[in-house]
Amino acid sequence: MSSDSEATEKPSLKERLRYRTVTVDLSPNQDGSMVRSIQKPRHLGRYLSALIAIVILVLCFFSIDYSTFQGFKWDQLGAIFHDMFNPLPASLKTWDAYWSYMWGEAIRAIWTTNEMCFIGVILGAVISIPIYYLCASNINHNRILRGIFRVINDVLRTIPQMVMALILRLFFGPTLVTGIASIIIFTLGIMYQLMYQYIETLELSPFEAIRSNGGNTMQCIRLSVHPEVQPMFFANLLYTFEINIRASVILGYVGAGGYGFLLKTNFGSGYYDKIGAMMIPLFVEVIILQIISNAMGRKSR
Amino acid sequence: MIEIKNVTKVYPNGFTALKNVNLTIQDGEFVSIIGLSGAGKSTLIRCINRMHEITEGQILIPNPVIYEMTPEQREQYDAVQADPSLAEADPSLKRLLNIPSKVDISKLKGKKLRQARKNIGMIFQSFNLVKRSTVYKNVLAGRVGYHNTFETMFGIYTKEEKMLALRNMEKLGILDKAYVRADQLSGGQQQRVALARALTQESHLILADEPVASLDPVTTISVMDDFTRINKTGITILANMHHVDLAKRYSTRIIGIRAGEVVYDGPASEVTDEVTMKIYGRALNKNENLGIEEGGVAQ
Amino acid sequence: MKLTFGIGAIALLVAAIAMAIYEYLRYRQAKHYPDAESAYHNRPLTWLTDLFFFLALIAAFVFLHFDLNMNDEFSVSGNPKQGFYNLGLLFQPDWEFFFGYGQYQFSESVIWFIIKTFGISYIGTIIASILAIPFGLLASHKLFGNVAWPFEIILIAIRTVPELIFALILIRFTGFSYVSGILVIGIHSIGMIGKLYADQVDGIQQEPVEGVLSCGAGRWQQIHLAVMPQVLPNFISVALYRFDINVRTATILGVVLGSEGGIGYYLSTVASHYHKLGSCVLGIVILVVVINVVSSWLRKKLV
Numbered sequence: 001m002s003s004d005s006e007a008t009e010k011p012s013l014k015e016r017l018r019y020r021t022v023t024v025d026l027s028p029n030q031d032g033s034m035v036r037s038i039q040k041p042r043h044l045g046r047y048l049s050a051l052i053a054i055v056i057l058v059l060c061f062f063s064i065d066y067s068t069f070q071g072f073k074w075d076q077l078g079a080i081f082h083d084m085f086n087p088l089p090a091s092l093k094t095w096d097a098y099w100s101y102m103w104g105e106a107i108r109a110i111w112t113t114n115e116m117c118f119i120g121v122i123l124g125a126v127i128s129i130p131i132y133y134l135c136a137s138n139i140n141h142n143r144i145l146r147g148i149f150r151v152i153n154d155v156l157r158t159i160p161q162m163v164m165a166l167i168l169r170l171f172f173g174p175t176l177v178t179g180i181a182s183i184i185i186f187t188l189g190i191m192y193q194l195m196y197q198y199i200e201t202l203e204l205s206p207f208e209a210i211r212s213n214g215g216n217t218m219q220c221i222r223l224s225v226h227p228e229v230q231p232m233f234f235a236n237l238l239y240t241f242e243i244n245i246r247a248s249v250i251l252g253y254v255g256a257g258g259y260g261f262l263l264k265t266n267f268g269s270g271y272y273d274k275i276g277a278m279m280i281p282l283f284v285e286v287i288i289l290q291i292i293s294n295a296m297g298r299k300s301r
Numbered sequence: 302m303i304e305i306k307n308v309t310k311v312y313p314n315g316f317t318a319l320k321n322v323n324l325t326i327q328d329g330e331f332v333s334i335i336g337l338s339g340a341g342k343s344t345l346i347r348c349i350n351r352m353h354e355i356t357e358g359q360i361l362i363p364n365p366v367i368y369e370m371t372p373e374q375r376e377q378y379d380a381v382q383a384d385p386s387l388a389e390a391d392p393s394l395k396r397l398l399n400i401p402s403k404v405d406i407s408k409l410k411g412k413k414l415r416q417a418r419k420n421i422g423m424i425f426q427s428f429n430l431v432k433r434s435t436v437y438k439n440v441l442a443g444r445v446g447y448h449n450t451f452e453t454m455f456g457i458y459t460k461e462e463k464m465l466a467l468r469n470m471e472k473l474g475i476l477d478k479a480y481v482r483a484d485q486l487s488g489g490q491q492q493r494v495a496l497a498r499a500l501t502q503e504s505h506l507i508l509a510d511e512p513v514a515s516l517d518p519v520t521t522i523s524v525m526d527d528f529t530r531i532n533k534t535g536i537t538i539l540a541n542m543h544h545v546d547l548a549k550r551y552s553t554r555i556i557g558i559r560a561g562e563v564v565y566d567g568p569a570s571e572v573t574d575e576v577t578m579k580i581y582g583r584a585l586n587k588n589e590n591l592g593i594e595e596g597g598v599a600q
Numbered sequence: 601m602k603l604t605f606g607i608g609a610i611a612l613l614v615a616a617i618a619m620a621i622y623e624y625l626r627y628r629q630a631k632h633y634p635d636a637e638s639a640y641h642n643r644p645l646t647w648l649t650d651l652f653f654f655l656a657l658i659a660a661f662v663f664l665h666f667d668l669n670m671n672d673e674f675s676v677s678g679n680p681k682q683g684f685y686n687l688g689l690l691f692q693p694d695w696e697f698f699f700g701y702g703q704y705q706f707s708e709s710v711i712w713f714i715i716k717t718f719g720i721s722y723i724g725t726i727i728a729s730i731l732a733i734p735f736g737l738l739a740s741h742k743l744f745g746n747v748a749w750p751f752e753i754i755l756i757a758i759r760t761v762p763e764l765i766f767a768l769i770l771i772r773f774t775g776f777s778y779v780s781g782i783l784v785i786g787i788h789s790i791g792m793i794g795k796l797y798a799d800q801v802d803g804i805q806q807e808p809v810e811g812v813l814s815c816g817a818g819r820w821q822q823i824h825l826a827v828m829p830q831v832l833p834n835f836i837s838v839a840l841y842r843f844d845i846n847v848r849t850a851t852i853l854g855v856v857l858g859s860e861g862g863i864g865y866y867l868s869t870v871a872s873h874y875h876k877l878g879s880c881v882l883g884i885v886i887l888v889v890v891i892n893v894v895s896s897w898l899r900k901k902l903v
Contacts, residue, residue, distance in 0.1 A: 053726075056722060057722065057723065057726060060718070060719035060722050060723050061719070061723075063712075063715045063716050063718075063719040064716070064719060064778045064860075065778070065860060068775065068776060068777040068778065068860045069774070069775065069777040069778065069779050070775055070777070072773065072774060072779075073772065073773055073774070073775070076772045076773050077773050079772070080769055080772045080773065084769075112668065115664050115667060115668055116668070118660070118664065119661065119664055122657070122661075154892075158885070158888050158889055158892055159884075159885065159888070160848045160849075160851050160852060160884060160888065162851070162852045162855070162864070162867060163851070163867070163881055163884055163885075166867060166871060166877065166881070167687070167690065167881070169871075170682075170683045170686035170687055170690070170874075171680055171683030171684075171686075171687075172683070173676060175673045175674075175676055176668055176670070176673045177670075177673050177674060205425065205427055205429040206429050206430060206431045206432075208352065208425075208429060209423070209425060209429035209430070209442075209495075209498075210442055210445055211352070211418070212350055212352060212418055212421070212422075212423035213418065213419070213422075213423075213442065213443050213445050213446055213498070213502055214415045214416065214417075214418040214419030214420075214445060214446025214502075215415070215442075215445035215446065215453070216415060216450060218450045218453070218454075219445050219448075219450055219453040220445075222450075222453050222454055223431065223434075223438075223442045223445060223453065224431050224442075227431050227433045227434045227438075228431065228432065228433050230433070231433075246760075246762040247762070249762045249764045249765065250764060250852055250855075253764075253852075253855050253868065254871075260764070263764075263765070263768070267768050267856075272772075275765075275768065275769075279761075279765060282762075283760055283761070286760045287756065287757075287760055290756060290759070290760065435627070435644075437643065456647070460640075463640060463643070464636060464637075464640055467636035467639045467640055468636040470636070470639075471635060471636045471639075476633050476635075476636065476639055477630045477631060477632050477633060478630045479633065479639050479643075480627040480631075480643065480644055481627065481628075481629065481630050
């Protein structure tokens with residue numbers, strides 16, 4: 001039989017690493033009449049990757065300075081939330097002060113952050129419009145040009161926002177300008193990534209039609225692709241805005257003003273009630289934005 | 302007049318779609334191209350306005366520069382072309398004499414190519430409308446060749462153009478849907494929008510790449526009737542057809558293509574079973590026709 | 601002045617939205633026009649809506665310019681010439697500080713802090729990707745229907761709190777230690793990983809589930825036999841993707857958590873020593889790029 005001749009052939013090392021030969025009896029009542037040798041995959045790659053992951057995990061534990069950890073302070077767990085959502089005698093003292101802090105300074109800080117994000121996101125998104133068309137492989141057939149813009153995109157998205165803000169601070173100092181500039185760059189990175197990937201999923205038959213009408217590439221984009229991507233553009237704009245609201249907490253730490261700066265000061269003085277009062281409006285805003293952008297994104301897909 | 306001379310098209314994967322095709326299409330003709338799927342019908346159509354590049358040969362189309370001339374210039378040009386001795390008498394006409402009346406579209410580039418495309422309308426099987434735009438905007442998009450990029454960016458069109466678009470819609474019976482989004486229309490209506498777009502382009506040639514292939518028989522008839530009406534106004538129509546009976550009934554001339562070669566070229570009335578045998582490799586059964594008879598669709 | 605533009609922006613926005621709604625309602629359905637002329641006179645005024653939106657945006661920008669005192673901000677923001685000089689300093693990193701020789705010990709070098717950052721994000725991601733499995737399954741509407749709502753809301757709530765605020769809160773619980781860092785990464789990424797897991801579960805093929813169901817399997821048997829084998833490679837892919845993001849998040853944790861939070865500690869303490877800052881930035885960029893490349897390579901292999 002052919003299976004016998006295959007069995008006598010000695011498999012290569014690669015084969016042997018990949019499969020294991022097992023002899024099984026396939027006969028219904030196990031009388032040894034239908035003994036076949038089959039190859040069972042060993043899944044060595046899987047075990048190896050799992051092993052590597054575990055080894056890295058173990059190595060990670062060596063990088064830790066264990067002396068800094070003084071155990072879980074379970075009593076603090078409740079106390080944090082109590083401190084955050086109650087006026088403390090050290091800072092706000094009364095509920096009136098708590099609410100007025102929330103409606104006054106907290107809202108004002110969030111408002112400033114919102115304003116910064118608004119300017120940054122709008123400018124970043126507007127700048128991203130020509131770039132995402134240049135990045136989409138079904139519109140721009142020039143591979144080199146596309147490659148250049150995609151590499152720029154990768155670089156923009158790779159650098160953490162705080163590092164970007166620190167670099168921009170060299171130019172603009174600890175001012176709102178730094179914050180807005182870093183939001184613009186951050187938005188640019190996210191926006192054009194999301195948009196060019198979306199455009200690449202589109203079917204571009206109307207584009208062809210406008211081209212046959214005698215339009216140049218810019219006119220074709222304006223008349224055929226632009227109307228199709230517009231709803232997605234606005235959904236992504238809102239999504240980016242929401243990400244920026246959350247991320248701009250860091251900007252305060254760089255000195256770029258807004259919500260994070262107030263948070264840093266309060267934390268430095270241990271005013272947890274003020275932190276709690278600041279958190280509530282932010283929480284509400286981000287949840288609303290998330291729900292709207294989810295709904296918009298789902299609808300325009 | 303369009304002259305296709307020795308055109309060969311080889312796709313990058315080595316497939317020869319067209320082999321040494323020679324055709325001359327006169328102004329005002331209604332030409333149907335028939336043949337099996339993959340015989341090269343679509344390729345031929347698309348090569349004429351250079352949506353596809355050809356490998357060898359020439360496709361001569363009227364020089365787009367002529368259409369950019371003012372009526373007086375045009376008159377002078379025609380006179381000079383007809384009688385070159387006029388240029389000797391009037392040296393200012395010499396420039397006009399040197400403008401060739403035909404150009405090879407496969408050699409054109411950039412702006413010249415777009416000007417050439419402006420004079421050739423095209424209709425697609427899948428309509429290729431911008432789904433999220435209104436019908437009105439879709440039809441106005443046909444004017445794109447007459448505007449520069451800046452004007453298109455801001456959607457600037459003249460009143461005459463807007464009226465032309467609306468009148469074309471009226472002609473095709475889709476005026477009521479003018480400000481409705483294109484994706485709300487039925488297939489036949491969408492094809493009429495595409496037709497209106499090609500008309501608004503004011504071209505003298507309309508290429509139709511299987512215009513009725515995705516429509517039902519009743520709609521097919523009415524869309525084909527529209528084509529005939531357009532043809533009567535002096536616009537040349539070059540259409541791909543799947544159904545021989547449809548081609549025979551509506552067109553004045555039929556071109557049969559088989560495996561990239563023209564196997565039949567003649568008047569529609571002379572298409573016999575012998576001819577279809579040559580084009581399709583066998584005679585057609587009755588049930589392979591769309592089933593149209595005089596006055597409507599047979600049940 | 602400032603207020604005029606603010607109110608103007610809002611008024612224009614309201615006008616634009618009103619216009620848009622009016623036009624939408626008016627042209628939603630086909631209308632009869634007797635001839636082209638009347639259709640022309642009844643055409644939608646889209647350009648007016650667009651103009652209103654555009655003007656609202658301009659007015660809003662002018663308002664914001666005054667509201668944020670951008671004039672003052674621009675006047676105190678440093679001069680670009682100095683900026684380029686400083687940027688040049690960033691490109692001359694302090695190598696002693698980077699590798700931890702000479703006047704610095706290895707335990708205070710950038711490399712060691714980068715390793716710490718990596719450790720925190722790695723352990724945190726592993727914890728999160730395992731804990732997120734039950735959340736992801738429970739938040740899937742396809743498997744659990746309306747029972748999924750509370751879990752989805754929990755996941756949204758976790759995502760909503762910015763990492764830094766999370767860190768600030770957790771410091772009281774676990775101190776300025778590595779545990780805080782791991783918990784911040786661990787808990788915070790459950791929100792996002794859980795959501796992506798749920799998306800994956802919702803996108804599975806239904807046939808194997810039905811097949812197992814027809815053999816009389818219960819819900820958890822269904823999950824074990826039909827759902828998990830389908831989604832496991834995608835789950836790993838999601839976890840790798842999130843690891844990529846977590847590494848970037850971990851680089852800023854040190855700002856709050858101090859020296860046990862990783863490289864972020866140096867970002868806040870040496871921000872004005874440009875040579876040192878340069879070595880920190882170099883370390884971060886190397887870490888992030890390497891992780892990015894490795895994680896996208898692994899994800900490509902998985903798919």
